[in-house]
Amino acid sequence: MISIRRCAAWRLKWPEGTPKTLTRSCSLHSAADSLSFITRDELAMKVTDPAQRCGLDYLIVDVREPWDYSRLHIRSAVNIPSPLMLTMPADALLDRLAAAAVRASGQQLDLTALPGQLIFHCTVSLVRGPTAAVRLIEILRTTRSIKDKPEISVLDGGFKSWAKAYANDRKLVEGSDAPSG
Template sequence: MSFYTISDLGRITRDDLSQHLLSASPPPLPPHLAIVDVRDSDHVGGHIAGSTHIPSNTLDYRLPELLRVLRDKQTVVFHCALSQQRGPSAALRYLRERRREEERQREIEKEEGLKQQVVVLEGGFVKWQEKFGEDKRLTEAYAKDIWEHGYQG
């Protein structure tokens, strides 16, 4: 049984996330941050610079890899198109899997002084692209024509 619920998930605004990306040296991501994009076929048309695409339907078998790769990150941001279902669900699954390894993780946190924050991007990629879609520093592979009539998910 997991003790994590949706209320345990923090949120990050697109403006706050963009500031993290713009402060990165070297770009696109600061070393303490990871962004996990769990969109499926709606991933087409652009993505946040430096994000990792893990389609939601592959998350279960990719969780062990994510836990290993993201172990040293202070903040992990999950998002989907709207961050209403797939993004929060993926973040919860990630947190729950981390709980299974809690004893080992506590030792790592003691050694490294690391406490990982798992958050969801408010408004998902839909809101992100409305403001930052055409900013090549923040968004890669953006296709304006896909988004100009709104999200069709």
């Protein structure tokens, strides 16, 4: 269950032009039941578990700006900056997520399918990451084009927490600032 503090934090800063329905979707009653949090250690186990297949079982969506993503990011994460997540038409966003899953898995997949779990994060996962997750929950509630609805999660503590624990682990991070050798 989402804490009231976190849900209230999502409403602090909404980008200009954000649809009114998105603001309402952040209420504790609507999206909270569909959103879960995953710890950095749980996610690290998922990323390193050979039985968990990126693009099929899960997909990590980093909503930070491209320059932050390019410097250092969770291995296999895809970058869809939060302004795009919040303004892209619903069908285009679902297509982009499905295409990212196909690329991550390296397999030819049905483009009407999403991985079993979508994990969103930003720097600290208090505003952008949860807001993107809530937007996707609302899209999935109204669309019939996706066969199986994925679990939607947010990385607790965001990338800052992840980097604090794993910034020097080449199995868990990649980017221009990632450790070499």
